[in-house]
Amino acid sequence: MTIQAQPETIFQGLLEQVFEALQRRNPTEFQMRLWEREADQLLRASRGDGLEIKAHLAALRGEDEECDRLYSTALHVTDDYADAAVRYLALLATRLRPEKLLEVYRDVGTAFKGNPQAIRFVEALLAGEGFIVSAWKLSEELSKMGSFSAAGPAAESEQTTQSMRIDSQEDTDFGAPLAFAKRFLASRNIEQQGVRVSPSVSDENGSTVFFQIRTDQSPEDAAQTETELFEALEVAAFPLESQGKIVLGLIGTRAVLD
Amino acid sequence: MAISEQDLVDFASNAAKAGALETELRAAISRAYYAAFHALVPFAGKLPKSRVCPPSLEHVNHRELRERLIEWRTDAVSPRLKSMIATKSTLSRALEAACNARIIADYRIGNEVSLAEAQTQIARVKGILRQVKQIQAEIDRDRLDDSAVNSAEPA
Numbered sequence: 190m191t192i193q194a195q196p197e198t199i200f201q202g203l204l205e206q207v208f209e210a211l212q213r214r215n216p217t218e219f220q221m222r223l224w225e226r227e228a229d230q231l232l233r234a235s236r237g238d239g240l241e242i243k244a245h246l247a248a249l250r251g252e253d254e255e256c257d258r259l260y261s262t263a264l265h266v267t268d269d270y271a272d273a274a275v276r277y278l279a280l281l282a283t284r285l286r287p288e289k290l291l292e293v294y295r296d297v298g299t300a301f302k303g304n305p306q307a308i309r310f311v312e313a314l315l316a317g318e319g320f321i322v323s324a325w326k327l328s329e330e331l332s333k334m335g336s337f338s339a340a341g342p343a344a345e346s347e348q349t350t351q352s353m354r355i356d357s358q359e360d361t362d363f364g365a366p367l368a369f370a371k372r373f374l375a376s377r378n379i380e381q382q383g384v385r386v387s388p389s390v391s392d393e394n395g396s397t398v399f400f401q402i403r404t405d406q407s408p409e410d411a412a413q414t415e416t417e418l419f420e421a422l423e424v425a426a427f428p429l430e431s432q433g434k435i436v437l438g439l440i441g442t443r444a445v446l447d
Numbered sequence: 448m449a450i451s452e453q454d455l456v457d458f459a460s461n462a463a464k465a466g467a468l469e470t471e472l473r474a475a476i477s478r479a480y481y482a483a484f485h486a487l488v489p490f491a492g493k494l495p496k497s498r499v500c501p502p503s504l505e506h507v508n509h510r511e512l513r514e515r516l517i518e519w520r521t522d523a524v525s526p527r528l529k530s531m532i533a534t535k536s537t538l539s540r541a542l543e544a545a546c547n548a549r550i551i552a553d554y555r556i557g558n559e560v561s562l563a564e565a566q567t568q569i570a571r572v573k574g575i576l577r578q579v580k581q582i583q584a585e586i587d588r589d590r591l592d593d594s595a596v597n598s599a600e601p602a
Contacts, residue, residue: 420533438567442563
C-alpha cells in the first residue's frame, strides 16, 4: 500500500512532494509558500485533502501541535478515513514521534478492520517503530483473514512472542530503545532508511527481537556509530535491551563496491 | 592445520565483495561472527559462570558467552580492566548484534541478505577483535607488573 489515496490527482502530487520533503530535505521558504497556496486551493475543492496537506506543511515547519490539530480535523471530514489515518501514522513515523503514533493508532486502529492491505502497511509501520505487541496482533488478524504478514515469518514471531511473554509487555517496552536509537542517529544528522525487524528464538541464543536500522553510511562508519550508540544505550539502561532481549544494530547501506 | 580468528575475518572480507552471490554474503556474515566468538571464548573462560549457565555445561556456548559478557564485572579478571566499562557495554552488544546477524544469514533463507549487511558485519567484528586485543594487552601488562614485583622482592 502506498501513502497515496487516489492516483493522478492534485492531492497525490502534492502529497508526494511534501512527504518526500519531510523525509529528505528542508524546502525553501518560497517552496513552502507555493505549497501553502496549493493547499488552500485544494481545501476549497476537498476539505479533507487540503487539511492533510496543511498538516504535512505544519510538520515540515516543526509545528507538531498544529499538525495534530489539522489531522484531527481532517480525519473528521475526510471521506477516505482509513487511508487518511494510514497517512497520518506514516507522517508521525517520519517525524520520529512514536509515542503519538501509538496514541493515534489506538484511536484509529478499528478503521483498518477487514482491509488486509491497510493492516499489512500499519503492521510494518508499527513493527518498524518497535511496537511489536500491536504488530503481532495485526499479524494474527491477517493470518485469520488468510492473508500474509509483512513483518516476517509469522510462526517465528509467534514463537518469540510466546517465549518472551509479550502479552505481559507493553509496546513501549520494545519501542523505547528503538526510538532512542532513532533519535540518537537523527541528532547526528545520519539519514535512516528503514528498520528490519527479526524476531528469533533458538536454544543457542534465547529469545530476541533484532532491530536493524539502515543508515546512509559506509559499513565502517555505521560500525563506528553503532559502537557509540551502544555506549549511549548502556547509560540509558532500557530493561529489555540491557537483558539482551532486544538487540539493536545498524546496516551502513553505502557498501564498498571496489 | 589450525586457523585463527583473523583467518575467518579474512575469509569473510574476501567473500563480501561486489558481485558476490548471496550464499557468499551469508557465509561471510556467519564466518565473521565465528571470528568474534572464537576471539572472545578464551577471555570468557576467565569469567565466572553466568547465572543462567546450566550446571552440566562443559564449554562456553553462544548464549553463555553472551551472558558472561553481560554479567562481567570489569574488575573481576584484572584490576587493569576495571575502567573498561564502556568496552564491556559495547562488546556485549556488538557480539549480540553479530550473533543475530549470523542467525539471519544461517537460518532465514527467505530473507534477503545484502552486501552492505555483510560488510557492516565484518566492520563490526573487526571492532570486536580490536577490543579483545585491548583487553588481552591489559591482562598481559598486569601479568608483567606482577612478575616485575615478584622478581624485585628480596629473597
